Amino acid sequence: MVESPYIWHQxxxxxxxxxxxxxxxxxLHYGTAVFEGIRAYGTENGTAVFRLKDHIKRLRDSAKIxxxxxxxxxxxxxxxxxxxxxxxxxxxxxYIRPLIYVVDGGWNLLTTNIRLEYSTAAWKWDxxxxxxxxxxxxxxxxxxxxxxxxNSAMTKAKVAGNYVNSVMARSxxxxxxxxxxxxxxxNGFVSECTGQxxxxxxxxxxxxxxxxxxxxxxxxxxxxxxxxxxxYKVSESLMTRDQLYLADEIFMxxxxxxVIAVREVDDRTIGNGGMGHITAHLQQAYADVVRGKRxxxxxxxxxxxxDKEAPVFF
Numbered sequence: 389m390v391e392s393p394y395i396w397h398q399x400x401x402x403x404x405x406x407x408x409x410x411x412x413x414x415x416l417h418y419g420t421a422v423f424e425g426i427r428a429y430g431t432e433n434g435t436a437v438f439r440l441k442d443h444i445k446r447l448r449d450s451a452k453i454x455x456x457x458x459x460x461x462x463x464x465x466x467x468x469x470x471x472x473x474x475x476x477x478x479x480x481x482x483y484i485r486p487l488i489y490v491v492d493g494g495w496n497l498l499t500t501n502i503r504l505e506y507s508t509a510a511w512k513w514d515x516x517x518x519x520x521x522x523x524x525x526x527x528x529x530x531x532x533x534x535x536x537x538x539n540s541a542m543t544k545a546k547v548a549g550n551y552v553n554s555v556m557a558r559s560x561x562x563x564x565x566x567x568x569x570x571x572x573x574x575n576g577f578v579s580e581c582t583g584q585x586x587x588x589x590x591x592x593x594x595x596x597x598x599x600x601x602x603x604x605x606x607x608x609x610x611x612x613x614x615x616x617x618x619x620y621k622v623s624e625s626l627m628t629r630d631q632l633y634l635a636d637e638i639f640m641x642x643x644x645x646x647v648i649a650v651r652e653v654d655d656r657t658i659g660n661g662g663m664g665h666i667t668a669h670l671q672q673a674y675a676d677v678v679r680g681k682r683x684x685x686x687x688x689x690x691x692x693x694x695d696k697e698a699p700v701f702f
Contacts, residue, residue, distance in 0.1 A: 414494030419549020422450035431680035455499035525649030531557035531569035584642035637664030
């Protein structure tokens with residue numbers, strides 16, 4: 389179990405054990421909650437949360453997409469709650485999980501006449517897949533499960549129920565001896581991994597699947613901006629699975645895993661079988677950005693205040 393002393397729960401900091409919701413909660417039964425995954429990092433100026441405002445905006449956008457209105461807290465209050473839970477738990481490198489969920493109503497399979505609540509937790513976070521994956525990449529397999537069809541689930545929202553698709557796909561490939569699954573869309577084109585966006589390097593250029601079928605990841609957007617600033621050409625492109633086999637490099641990106649190379653897909657070696665130089669370049673550049681070592685991206689970092697005063701910005 390992930391655990392830290394305090395959780396910001398329904399308007400106040402409470403002890404970990406007191407952050408409870410009732411069993412008869414329609415979000416628990418039907419997956420009607422929306423959430424975010426956010427990272428904070430130690431910098432020379434203190435702990436800073438990466439692209440916090442963008443994450444909270446996407447959280448609220450997810451709520452709008454699913455049909456939640458009358459949110460219980462303002463955008464500013466949600467931002468402050470994330471900073472406060474990190475401060476209260478005295479965390480440095482950590483993961484933050486805000487969640488909007490139903491606490492009353494919803495049993496008639498509607499998002500009307502419901503009462504919503506909001507909580508956020510933070511806990512210490514190391515490497516999502518470990519040092520070996522970060523340094524040498526991972527083995528991936530095309531999952532038998534397809535990414536949600538864009539008219540059967542809202543692919544732009546981080547809805548809790550959507551992640552059953554990811555759980556099934558990743559569990560399948562893990563049982564088969566791989567470390568990550570790649571999902572195709574309903575037309576057979578490459579979409580994304582189970583919780584990460586995907587990039588392919590061919591002839592020095594970066595390609596990534598078009599946004600129509602993927603969650604438009606904030607790390608994805610960060611890497612596109614960073615890569616272009618570093619002089620790489622980046623474009624969205626439909627890709628087939630066999631085009632993955634012929635890639636010079638493949639890497640996946642996400643809040644949890646940051647930038648990780650994919651060294652093998654479906655038992656085909658990608659490139660030289662390790663992390664390619666462009667992947668390594670972007671991995672290091674991203675690590676520098678999130679730790680405040682590239683001042684030109686300082687507006688992506690919000691410092692966690694040391695007391696309960698207003699948030700401090702870089």
